[in-house]
Amino acid sequence: MPIKIAIIGAGLIGPRHAKSVINNPDTELIALVDPMPTGIQTASDLGTNYYPSVSALLSSPHRPDAAIVCTPNQTHVPITKELLSGNVHVLLEKPISNTIETGHSLLSLASSPEYAHLKLLVGHHRRFNPYVRATKSILENGSLGRTIAVNGLWTLYKPDSYFAGNGDWRTSSARGGGVIPINLVHDIDLMHHFFGPITRVHAEGILPQRENPTHDADEGAALTLRFASGVVGSFVVCDATPSSHNFEMGTGENPMIPKVENGSDFYRIFGSAGSLSVPDLTRWSYDNSGEKSWSSPLTVDQIEIPDNAAPFDLQLAHFVDVVRGDAVPSCSGEEGLRALIVCEAVQRAMRTGQPVEIDVDLLAGSKK
Numbered sequence: 001m002p003i004k005i006a007i008i009g010a011g012l013i014g015p016r017h018a019k020s021v022i023n024n025p026d027t028e029l030i031a032l033v034d035p036m037p038t039g040i041q042t043a044s045d046l047g048t049n050y051y052p053s054v055s056a057l058l059s060s061p062h063r064p065d066a067a068i069v070c071t072p073n074q075t076h077v078p079i080t081k082e083l084l085s086g087n088v089h090v091l092l093e094k095p096i097s098n099t100i101e102t103g104h105s106l107l108s109l110a111s112s113p114e115y116a117h118l119k120l121l122v123g124h125h126r127r128f129n130p131y132v133r134a135t136k137s138i139l140e141n142g143s144l145g146r147t148i149a150v151n152g153l154w155t156l157y158k159p160d161s162y163f164a165g166n167g168d169w170r171t172s173s174a175r176g177g178g179v180i181p182i183n184l185v186h187d188i189d190l191m192h193h194f195f196g197p198i199t200r201v202h203a204e205g206i207l208p209q210r211e212n213p214t215h216d217a218d219e220g221a222a223l224t225l226r227f228a229s230g231v232v233g234s235f236v237v238c239d240a241t242p243s244s245h246n247f248e249m250g251t252g253e254n255p256m257i258p259k260v261e262n263g264s265d266f267y268r269i270f271g272s273a274g275s276l277s278v279p280d281l282t283r284w285s286y287d288n289s290g291e292k293s294w295s296s297p298l299t300v301d302q303i304e305i306p307d308n309a310a311p312f313d314l315q316l317a318h319f320v321d322v323v324r325g326d327a328v329p330s331c332s333g334e335e336g337l338r339a340l341i342v343c344e345a346v347q348r349a350m351r352t353g354q355p356v357e358i359d360v361d362l363l364a365g366s367k368k
């Protein structure tokens with residue numbers, strides 16, 4: 001039997017998830033929930049049932065087995081708790097919440113015995129991106145030697161329309177807006193996925209380009225990162241500069257953001273035996289150079305991308321496996337909270353001008 005899935009939130013990203021659900025033979029799109037009247041038309045376009053609230057959905061004849069939560073960040077925890085309480089598995093869009101406290105409260109609820117049979121997956125879908133999977137396997141096969149350092153960029157320009165109308169929550173830090181919880185959180189999750197937990201951050205905020213009041217959300221920062229593994233990193237994030245150096249333009253994974261061919265690398269990873277740039281997957285080493293020396297010519301390998309499957313589709317297939325008990329979540333609630341904790345540390349470092357230590361055991365006690 002296909003898993004009946006409801007989409008909660010019919011804004012920018014909800015309909016994209018809905019299309020993955022429609023295209024997957026193991027899932028059925030049972031309903032769309034959004035309080036805005038525009039949701040009625042979106043539901044009709046998707047050929048599904050419409051409800052204005054999760055409570056209306058749960059008391060309807062179209063109760064789902066699972067739901068994908070695609071609502072503004074500050075609503076993630078109350079909506080997910082309501083769904084779990086209604087016996088519904090949840091794929092929750094990132095970030096897990098807009099505050100660490102509420103993120104912890106969700107993990108506590110989700111790990112209590114009453115809800116142990118229900119699954120919670122956080123939607124850090126980039127883990128399923130083919131460039132990310134290829135990078136992960138290069139790191140795991142040891143061809144870079146011991147990883148020493150990483151350098152990253154997430155820089156682009158968001159238009160005014162992104163912040164207008166219904167999207168005005170994105171202008172406000174208090175409502176979970178800003179480039180750090182919305183975008184950097186993805187990169188932080190990938191840093192964790194590649195190199196393990198981050199234990200210390202420092203951050204300097206960039207010069208704001210948008211008018212405040214109206215905008216009080218962060219526009220960017222320059223960061224240093226230290227990982228428990230000893231790896232160190234540096235990163236620039238900014239959503240107010242015309243630039244191609246970002247995950248979306250480098251990989252072409254977002255249909256709204258055109259892919260830029262050549263010259264749009266966003267990560268460089270440095271190891272004892274070689275270095276790698278992503279997403280072009282160029283590996284530099286002295287493998288064929290006689291002496292391992294700066295005066296020898298570098299060996300350049302171009303690594304093939306194994307496939308180009310859509311990350312949202314792969315994430316949904318994984319969610320199906322998780323719901324059926326055939327897989328454990330690739331990005332659990334804990335991993336989602338871990339990324340949020342680092343984002344909060346980045347924001348604190350920006351405010352105080354001081355490095356912020358992150359306790360990797362902060363998550364002890366929350367299990368799911």
Ligand SMILES: NC(=O)c1ccc[n+]([C@@H]2O[C@H](COP(=O)([O-])OP(=O)(O)OC[C@H]3O[C@@H](n4cnc5c(N)ncnc54)[C@H](O)[C@@H]3O)[C@@H](O)[C@H]2O)c1
Pocket residue numbers: 008009010011012013014033034035036052053054069070071072073075079093094095123124125166167182
């Ligand atoms: N994984 C990704 O690449 C990715 C990309 C974009 C957005 N997101 C995440 O998805 C979430 C939604 O982002 P968006 O850009 O689609 O936002 P959006 O503002 O475009 O859409 C959010 C929708 O949720 C609806 N909504 C608000 N409260 C609701 C409630 N209680 N019940 C049901 N619907 C409700 C709004 O009416 C709106 O239509 C955010 O958490 C964002 O961080 C993830």
